[in-house]
Amino acid sequence: MNSGSEILFRAVIEEAGYESGRPIVEEVTLSVQAGERVGLLGPNGAGKSTIMKGLLGQLPHWRGKIYWHGKEEENGGGVEMSSRIAYIPEQPILYERMTLWEHLVLVAAAGSIPEELFRERAEKLLRRFRLQKVKHEYPVRFSKGMQQKVMLIIGFLLKPELYLVDEPFIGLDPGAVLELLAALDEERSRGAAVLLTTHVLDSAERLCDRFVLVHDGGVAASGTLAEIRTAAGCGPEARLFDCFHKLTEYEEVQS
Amino acid sequence: MKHEDHTDGFHIKRFSPFPLFLERMSAYWVAIWKCWRTVLDWAVWLYIFIPGLLIIGGMYRDLVRNPPQWLHEIPVALLLTILGLLQLTGKYRTFAEPGDGLFLHRNARWLRGLTAAGFIYGFITRIFLSSLIAAVLSPLLLEVFEFSGSFVIILVIYSAIYGFVWMLLRDRLMQKLRGWQLTIILLMIRPVFLSAFVWLAVIGDTQSAILVLASVFMLTIAFWQMMLRLRTKGTLLHEIAVENAAYVASVGWILSETMDKKPVPKLRRPMLFRQSQPLLKHRDDADRLLDSWFKSVLRRFDLLKPLLYLAGAGAAAMLLSPLPLAVIVWLVLPMLLLGMLQRQWLQWLSEPYIALFRWPDDILERASAKAKIWGAYPLVSLWGIIVGVKTGLIYGSVGWLAIVVIPVAGYYWLRFVNEVVTSFSALRRKKE
Secondary structure (H helix, E strand, C coil): CCCCCCEEEEEEEEEEECECCECCEEEEEEEEECCCEEEEECCCCCCHHHHHHHHCCCCCEEEEEEEECCEECCCCCCCCECCCEEEECCCCCCCCCCCHHHHHHHHHHHCCCCHHHHHHHHHHHHHHCCCHHHCCCCHHHCCHHHHHHHHHHHHHHHCCCEEEEECCCCCCCHHHHHHHHHHHHHHHHHCCEEEEEECCHHHHHHHCCEEEEEECCEEEEEECHHHHHHHHCCCCCCCHHHHHHHHHHHHHHHC | CCCCCCCCCCCHHHCCHHHHHHHHHHHHHHHHHHHHHHHCCHHHHHHHHHHHHHHHHHHHHHHHHCCCHHHHHCCHHHHHHHHHHHHCCCCCCCCCCHHHHCCHHHCHHHHHHHHHHHHHHHHHHHHHHHHHHHHHHHHHHHHHCCCCHHHHHHHHHHHHHHHHHHHHHHHHHHHHCCHHHHHHHHHHHHHHHHHHHHHHHHHHHHCHHHHHHHHHHHHHHHHHHHHHHHHCCCCHHHHHHHHHHHHHHHHHHHHCCCCCCCCCCCCCCCCCCCCCCCCCCCCCHHHHHHHHHHHHHHHCHHHHHHHHHHHHHHHHHHHHCCHHHHHHHHHHHHHHHHHHHHHHHHHHHCCHHHHCECCCHHHHHHHHHHHHHHHHHHHHHHHHHHHHHHHHHHHCHHHHHHHHHHHHHHHHHHHHHHHHHHHHHHHHHHHC
16 A cells, blocks of 8 residues: 555654663664554564654654655754644643643644634534533543543644654543544545554554564564564464564564 | 561561651651752852841841830731731641552551641641741730730640641631632631631730630630541542642742643633633734733733732832832833743743644744733833823823823833843854
């Protein structure tokens, strides 16, 4: 799928970490094509969140390059939320003294969304994630699941070229997961790409076109499910879970 | 069943609620002291506190040695009201921590122990506070108001018990009520409590037995409240909220710029702009950003408070100064005000949610200029009106025009000062 599409986003991470001289992630290259969904998978502590933070410029130590449509970014380390990119974090990031609607107004300002279009998009998303009744309340007082929905709405409101989604399924009820998947499908038809990290391998297998398996701060395998199966030495019916287990088990034996 | 001896030096009986309470209490006060030490360096002690103490102490000594006539005319009730007001400040503390929900609050012995330790701590703090105030005021009370020494001692005990009962009662109300209900009930009860305190204390001046009887009565209520508190279950969340509020009240303003986790609003919806309606017309993205900023300031008292203090101090300075000096103060204060707003604006931009987005430079520049000028203008106008009134009072007729002219001139003065300050800041950033 999308084999003919241009590469929308490419990150070449030489090293990234929290302390100088102690990289957590080394030599990782990620690329996402327009309309493609790439799953960044790995066990706890493999370096997935570090990669995400590195892409967002939130790490104190980062060496690498970022390319958009094949052109290198000038500031190198880190991309921020804009009309081009939306980040949906695992831990909701909210402002204490703004209502849900005011959070969305700020997104509209950051993405330069015209007022009418913003209202239309915002109301639609609030209905979709069933938050229209609480739009004038403080989201910091919401439950974790509701806060996660707020972050999804913020991301979808921007209608960016690329979504960076960190553990999207945590805290969401089944209805919200279905709405999330439907919204991601709509975005794919628009040509938007998704780079997501998750532990939920079954969902990742259904959702993603390609996978990057991260283990011990490096890439253990990458490619389509068929390519991952080959790399793991698994049969054609093997689930992503089995391949993942085999690849990380192999790495552990090696180490 | 035979208990095996512990051979690893771990004696379970050493671990009981009271030592834990003491440990937490001392850790809390050490943490508070460490925070205060960051702002109270030697220069503050040397140039502000020690001279201040010497000056105020000297003035107080003169007041007691040579009491002016007006001091004798001060009603005793006023002095006792101050003592009573201070007794209404305490909160019942247990130094609870969120982790207590896992273990300690499931064990009745620990729960009772920590609650009882809270009673002792509360009573000791009340005694300490009452004694401290009585000690400071004793020269006045004994020399000027001619109270007897025994009355002062009874007054200290009476105040401490009264304050302790208030502490327990307030804690109970805070557990039972929320939001407006709590505010209204506390607003109604406080004056009643204070009036009763002052009334009994005034009578006690001539009839000490009344004060002793009142103390015994309040002590009975205190015991009743303590029994109720010991039987109450499910108080952990309330206790944690009290601890968080106490910490924020003690050091919140020192740490306001470094606190990762800000206090969550008590209400689900804001009191101001309840329908998220804009304060400003959203002509462009800079206005949207600016609108969010203004609403944040109006809803966050920690941001609004320093501006209100400066407004009050500035107004007082202009009222008390002669006209030429008031004009100079009016010209200088906007610089201070703009600096304050600039710091608040930059801090707000670095809030995690706001910093999540890429803000184009032109939007930031326009919003920043408007945030400072529009934020400062109401205060500059207020000060300008004060200067205008002073001018009118001195020069009459045409002089009254100053009430309009000075606030208008204030707008242009603000813009000029802002441009100068912004240029200097840009130059400094460039050098760095």
